[in-house]
Amino acid sequence: MSAITATIPAGLRSWSVSWPEYTPADITTPELRPSALAHHVPDWAEAAPAPTDVHDWDQRRHSALVPFELDERGWPLHPLGRTGFTGRNLGKWGENAAADPIVVAGNGQQRQVLLITRDDIHVEAIPGGMVDPGETAPATLVRELREETGVDLSDHQPVILGQDLVDDWRQSDHAWVASTSALYLLPATVTAVAADDALDATWYPFGSLDQLNAAITAAGRTLYTAHRPLLQRALDHLAAVPPQG
Template structure:
């Protein structure tokens, strides 16, 4: 290969890498831009209660839109009071939260930027939800979760990657769990413990909900943790921002950071038997496609991972 060909090949590789990176950045921006209006936390009965949300039309969601008739019910579930992971009620002695900042080990800053405080209460950055209070959420303001999107290529028994018959693209699969509270399929994520590293939360939640690690003996758990150590240290951050969650209120809302952990060869997590645990009643590998239905904003996150993995797919996979 002469020098000109080598230079041309190197330039081609650089251009391809630039295109893939640009596509991923654009996809992340499109997801961020998309979750600027919430739907699932407006109207109907608030989860795990008989409290009805006040109707919020599309043109009245924004706090900047005048809505003189807005008289939402106030609801904070009695079941969360006194829980170690939950805030006291606003106004209780000794509770002086530092909004929009790290408050000790509790992160009260939002991925959406500065949120407003009205009458001592934080306001949902997306807008009205038809109910005030905290509902069943532990924290006033942002409640941070981490969601692992664990993926593998679907393969035949001989190890060959299976292609979609309609578009001839490789079929990507991800792990989903069936939530105990709603019965919906979702990513196996969970809340970030105070002071916990976000990627560590994602790995822990996957092991608890998809591998049922909480009931394992130390003899079972140690080799599993060792096997997972490298795999879960190499995740790609996919998304951070607001989540359109049924539990959101005017004063408390879900935000998440999502990581993709891709088992390209299918020999690590992809080869293990899954066991539902913790808050899950079912767990399975599913084919990722535009028609899939998932909890909250999880489908949008999964589809972003799908596009990223396809963009990076090499026909050298086997």
């Protein structure tokens, strides 16, 4: 079960189920409230105070990584149903496309994965981020990795693992994150230096998710819950292919 939607009874999560008493909490950050947007629009956000102020829903739905519907008001609905939250704490209404590069070095017992410490919620996470307007997911993978760790893998071809909804802490009924996750394989670790949105960049043992979590806990840190499924998918892929020579 999603950690964020855990407070929503399973039988009431679907938008097709009537729930007149549903009163989601508004998590709109102060700088995205209508009064604030009227004076200043952050460079990471769109200017629309409400989804009805967005005029390209047909295009957004056509290009979405994960299909979604609009309600009778023309508001986008989270593909997984009710979250318990309304409003916007993300750059865009509806889907916010992200890209997550999972960088793995070595084989077998020596295998490690590169994670950062996020500066917003102070947890260990994949060094990814939002796709900029006009940018492709492959370009975002390279840019975010370089910006947050100093590692440049522009000459490497990643394995695209999937396009999935991410249980992001900022999501609401009408704004959410969907990510393209990709696996980069290196023969050995490379120097990583934290920058941009990262407080630290660390290589951790990556034989299994339990091993990774234990190493992170031993370091006095916490693994970002939303990235666990993406990391497990990388492990599943690695288990299904022969090791590099």
